[in-house]
Amino acid sequence: MAAANCLVTNDWICGAYLRTRSQELTDATLQHVGITVASVLLGLLVAFPLALLVRARPRFAGPVLGLTTLLYTIPSLAMFSLLLPFLGLSSALVVTGLVLYSLTILVRGVLAGLAAVPAETREAARGMGYGSGRLLWEVELPLALPALMAGIRMATVSTIALTTVGSLVGRGGLGNLIEEALPTFFKAQVLAASVLCVLLAVAADLLLLGLQRLLTPWTRMRAGRAGGA
Amino acid sequence: MGILADTWTWLTTGANWSGESGAGHRLAEHLYVSGTALLLACALALPLGLWLGHLGRGGTVAVNVSNAGRAVPVFAVLALFMVSPLRNAGYVPTVVALVLFAIPPLLTHAYVGVREVDRAVVEAARGMGMSGGQLFRGVELPLARPMLMTGLRSAAVQVVATATVAAMVGQGGLGRIITAGFHTYDTPQVVAGAVLVALLALLVEALLVAADRLLGRRAARPKG
Numbered sequence: 490m491a492a493a494n495c496l497v498t499n500d501w502i503c504g505a506y507l508r509t510r511s512q513e514l515t516d517a518t519l520q521h522v523g524i525t526v527a528s529v530l531l532g533l534l535v536a537f538p539l540a541l542l543v544r545a546r547p548r549f550a551g552p553v554l555g556l557t558t559l560l561y562t563i564p565s566l567a568m569f570s571l572l573l574p575f576l577g578l579s580s581a582l583v584v585t586g587l588v589l590y591s592l593t594i595l596v597r598g599v600l601a602g603l604a605a606v607p608a609e610t611r612e613a614a615r616g617m618g619y620g621s622g623r624l625l626w627e628v629e630l631p632l633a634l635p636a637l638m639a640g641i642r643m644a645t646v647s648t649i650a651l652t653t654v655g656s657l658v659g660r661g662g663l664g665n666l667i668e669e670a671l672p673t674f675f676k677a678q679v680l681a682a683s684v685l686c687v688l689l690a691v692a693a694d695l696l697l698l699g700l701q702r703l704l705t706p707w708t709r710m711r712a713g714r715a716g717g718a
Numbered sequence: 719m720g721i722l723a724d725t726w727t728w729l730t731t732g733a734n735w736s737g738e739s740g741a742g743h744r745l746a747e748h749l750y751v752s753g754t755a756l757l758l759a760c761a762l763a764l765p766l767g768l769w770l771g772h773l774g775r776g777g778t779v780a781v782n783v784s785n786a787g788r789a790v791p792v793f794a795v796l797a798l799f800m801v802s803p804l805r806n807a808g809y810v811p812t813v814v815a816l817v818l819f820a821i822p823p824l825l826t827h828a829y830v831g832v833r834e835v836d837r838a839v840v841e842a843a844r845g846m847g848m849s850g851g852q853l854f855r856g857v858e859l860p861l862a863r864p865m866l867m868t869g870l871r872s873a874a875v876q877v878v879a880t881a882t883v884a885a886m887v888g889q890g891g892l893g894r895i896i897t898a899g900f901h902t903y904d905t906p907q908v909v910a911g912a913v914l915v916a917l918l919a920l921l922v923e924a925l926l927v928a929a930d931r932l933l934g935r936r937a938a939r940p941k942g
Contacts, residue, residue, distance in 0.1 A: 683794035
């Protein structure tokens with residue numbers, strides 16, 4: 490009885506809301522995760538060749554970095570609206586906008602990672618007969634991981650926050666729930682969706698940090714040895 | 719491209735610029751909330767960041783505040799304000815949200831700017847008998863200026879961009895042209911609003927870069 494009342498009295502925290510709308514919350518969270526994952530992965534797919542291009546041909550550095558920074562300046566509401574005539578009301582629109590935003594951070598992250606590879610390591614690998622493809626894949630990429638992962642974490646966290654604006658076209662994950670709740674001042678729904686959004690960002694950040702540790706065991710071994718000595 | 723021609727027609731039609739929901743009033747609202755919020759955020763964050771940097775304490779706080787700012791969606795914060803009693807307070811919800819999101823870049827850059835001043839220079843100034851205040855005004859502040867300007871730039875661009883999102887919760891600003899276009903299925907108006915917002919953001923960025931260069935040149939010129 491008391492539980493049902495919190496929906497009537499429009500409390501900020503409402504157990505009945507969480508119980509009765511758990512399916513809605515799960516669906517919105519899944520859409521949120523899906524849009525974020527697609528955006529960051531596609532962002533990486535675009536950022537990688539761009540970063541390699543900048544590294545191989547430094548004269549492209551100015552245009553590529555300048556353009557990605559310029560894109561970041563465009564407000565999200567404007568970005569999604571400008572894509573509307575081309576992509577319509579679709580998830581593709583939101584993902585495209587988020588990919589364009591992620592490029593600013595990801596291109597810089599890949600470049601910072603590659604720049605962190607010691608020149609002598611590269612020379613040694615070349616001396617051992619590594620071709621450029623194998624050098625990139627087996628030597629440079631693993632050594633670039635710490636800086637690269639820092640970029641991916643930053644891009645993921647801001648993508649999760651920005652996804653909410655996708656509710657403009659009805660594809661904003663948890664942002665949709667916030668928008669639906671606004672006309673009726675439904676406090677429990679706004680608060681629950683907002684908190685879930687922040688929790689999602691924190692969880693993604695920790696997950697990626699864990700992944701980074703798994704992928705780069707040598708950094709911990711070195712730190713452990715230094716700490717033990 | 720029919721859309722582009724229609725957008726141009728929308729932008730060049732005088733009637734779209736006048737009245738309560740016209741582009742002129744929306745632009746004024748946008749500039750008012752952005753300017754107020756940026757001034758308030760500077761007044762709060764710059765002294766604190768510079769002071770923490772001068773003391774060399776609170777570095778983790780400055781960095782964490784900046785990370786938290788990235789993880790919290792602007793839309794969610796605005797929506798929370800709009801379902802609270804704050805919704806009856808005019809432009810206050812937008813201004814408060816903008817201040818909250820402008821503080822992290824200002825605080826972090828002010829802190830890092832002062833902290834990254836060459837320790838040898840600071841030691842030399844102390845050795846010359848400068849007091850804490852003299853050291854701060856004469857050495858740390860001028861050397862931290864480029865970093866401070868970077869922080870101001872990212873905060874200003876962020877504020878102008880965020881003021882757009884305020885339209886999604888029914889608050890004023892240029893974003894309202896976009897949301898109004900959405901509700902009436904008027905795509906040229908949506909695109910026109912987006913173009914105005916994007917141009918304003920790029921203009922603010924360009925103006926601050928120009929101001930930074932001008933100030934930098936004056937600072938670099940020897941006195942007398």
